[in-house]
Amino acid sequence: MSRSTLTIRYRGWAIVRLPTDPDPADEPYGVSGYTYAYAGEPPLDRITRFRPAAQFIRPGPGYGEHERWPWGVEVFDAFTLANGQKTTVTELIGEPVDMLDDPVLENRNWLLTAPGWEPFVPFKLRIGAGEQRIERDAPIVKGDDRPAWQLPTRLLMTQAARGVYLDREAIGTATGIWDAVQLYEDRRAWLEQAIARETDPLKRQVLCSRKRQVETDLANPAEAIGTHYAIESFDFPVNGDEAVIPASGQLSTLDRSAPWFVSFFFGCFDADLLGAFVQGALIIPFRNEG
C-alpha cells in the first residue's frame, strides 16, 4: 500500500534583483548587463523574494485580472492522496509561500556551476504562517557546514536547475503571457503615461530610465526580452532536520523526518520589473500510522 501524501501546489510572481552578465555578480547598480537599480532604489543583491516588501516593487501596470502586477507566491491547489483518493485541503489554498534567509541563485559568473545549472542557496521553504505553518530547509549536504562556494560542483548540482531552456508553451500556459514583445510594447506605453502623470522629479527620472531601457530591450529583443521565455527547472528532496508542521489538525500527522520533495520551475524573467514567475509543488508524506 502506498503512503498517503500531501501535495501543495504554489505559483506566483517573485522579485529577483539580480545583476546580469557580464556585470560582476556583486555589481550593486548594474552597468553592462540588462538589469539595473535606479536612483532611490536599494542596490541589486541577487536575492529572490517570493513575498517582496514594497521597497522592492517598481510601479507597474496591472496584469490579467489584477489592478497591479500580482506580486507574491501563494498556494493555488492542495490535496491529499490516500489509497488513490484525492481530497482537497481547502485551508491551505491562498496561503503565502516564501523562501527564507535571503536565497540567491548561486552561480557567480559561471564560477560555481555552468550558467543555468545553479542552485538556490539556501533553500528553505515556508508555507502559511504562525502555528499552522509548514517549513523545512534542504541543505545541499546534510551535516556539512561548508558554505556553498566551497562545495564541489557535483554536489551543488544535486539541487541545481537542470539547465536553462526556452519554453514558450509552459510560460504561456502558466502566466497567460504568450507574446513578450507585446508585453514590452505595452510596458512602454504604460511608462509613457506614468511619466506624464508623475510630478515627483526623482520618481519621474526612474520612470524615464526604465522607459529608455525598455526601448533598448525592444530594439534588441534577443537578450532581455528573450529571457522571458527561459525556464530553469528544479527537483530535489527537502530533508533538513528542523521540519515544522501544524501543531494540530489533519496536517499534524505529516512526517517530519522522512524526505519531502519539491519540484518547481522558475522563469518568465521580467528585466524591467525585476520579476520572475515560479510554479511548483511540495510533496510531503504522512506518518505511517500503525
Next chain:
Amino acid sequence: MTDFDSERSKLIGAIQLASELEHALCCAYLFCAHSMKRHGDPGTTPEQIEDVRRWRKAVLRIARQEMEHLAITANLLAATGEAAHLKLPQFPVRPGIEDLDFHHIALNRFSPESLGEFILYELPEKAGTPKEQELRQVLTDSHLAEDKDLLRKLNTTGRTGIAALYKQAIAERICVIARSMQREKDLFIGTPDSQVSNTLAFYTFPPIDPGARLYDVRIETVTDQDSALAAVEAIRREGEGGGAGDDTSHFAVLSQIYIELSRHRCRDGDFEPSRRVVSNPIYLTRFHDLRVLGATDQFVVTYEPAIEAMRIYDAAYELLLRMLTRFFATANTRDRQLLAVQSVAFFPLMTLVLRPLGDMITDLPAADDLDERAGASFNCGRGVDFVPDSDLALRVFASELRALHERTRRLACSQDLEESMRERFEFMAENLWRMAYNLTEGRQDGAT
C-alpha cells in the same frame, strides 16, 4: 635575408606593436570606466547619473572590444607561427613611431579631455563622416574651452593613427607578401587549431553559435590571406566605423557621448561625471621595477589600503596575462588543462576580481587627507612569462590565486574600510579561493 623574410619580419613587428597599443588602449578605457560616478556619489542629479551609467556601459563595451582586438592580433600572430604578444607597456605610453601620429596613452579619469583623446585615437582615416560632422558642429557652437580645444586638435591631428597602422603596416604588407611575392602559404604556416574563437574563449555547454557575438565580442580567426584581411577590416570597422549610418563604431559612440556630455556641461558648468581619480597612479615598493621611478606624469599613491588594493589588482592582472599566454600558446590542444584555464581566465577572473576591484579602488583616497582617489596602475612589473608544463601550470596558477585569496581576505578585515567594501572584498576572497579550487582538485568534481 630575402625580401620575404624582411617583409615578414616587419609584418610581425607591426602586429606586435598593434597588440601593445590595443592592450594599452583597453586598460585606458577600463581605467576611465572605473572612474565614472555611480549612484550615491555626491554632486550629480539622478538624471546625470543615469546618463553616466549609460556612457559607462558604452566605454566598458569598447574596452571589451579592445580585448577582442588583442585576441585577433594574437590569432594573426598564431597564423604566422608566432606567439601571442601580451606585453603591456608602462603607463603613460608614449609611442614614438615614425610615420604614425599617436598621442600618448595615459590612465586618466573620464572627462571631456580624456574623451577627446579617445576620439582622436579612433579617428576615421577619411574625414567627414556624418558623426564627425555632427561632433564638429557641436564643438563649433559650444562656448566651452574644452570643446574649442578638441576642435583645434581635430583640425590639426593627422589621420595616421592606429587605423593607419592596420592598413599600411599590416593589411598592405600582407597583400605584398601574399600577392606580389606569391608567398601566402609561406606566411600562413599556423594550424587552424591554434586559432582562438568565441567558441573556445566562451566555452560552455551547449556551445554557442561560432558566428554569434557574445557580450559584444566576436573573435575573428585567421588561416590565410583573405581571413587575415577580413580580421584586420573587422578591427578597423569596429574602431573607426564603416561609413554613413554606422553608430556603433568606437569613434561614433565616443563622439555621441562627448556631444551629450558637452550639452550637460553647457547647462551645468559644475557637472563632474567622474570621481577625482589621479592620473597614472603608481605605488612604490622596495623591490619595484625601476622603470616606475623614472617615469613622469604619475601620482604616487600613499594611502596604505589603496596601495594594497592596487597591488592585488596588478597581481591579478599579471596572473591573467600569464594564463592567457598559456591559453593562446596551447589553444591547439583543446585539452583538459586548456579548458581549466579558460574556465577561470575569461569570466570569473575578469568579472569577479578585476572589474569590481577596479571600481572599488576608486572608492579609496590616494593619500591621507586628500580628496583625490586612487586607481588601478596596470603595472605588470614581472612581465608575462610562459609556464611550460600544462599540469604544473595549473598548480602554479592555483597557488597564485590562493595567495591573492589570502591578501584579499586580510584586506577585507581592514578597519579602515567601510562595511560595504569589506563585504565585497570578502566576496572576492571567496571567489579567488574557488578559482584556485576549480583549477586543481575541482576539475575532478565536475566544475565547469
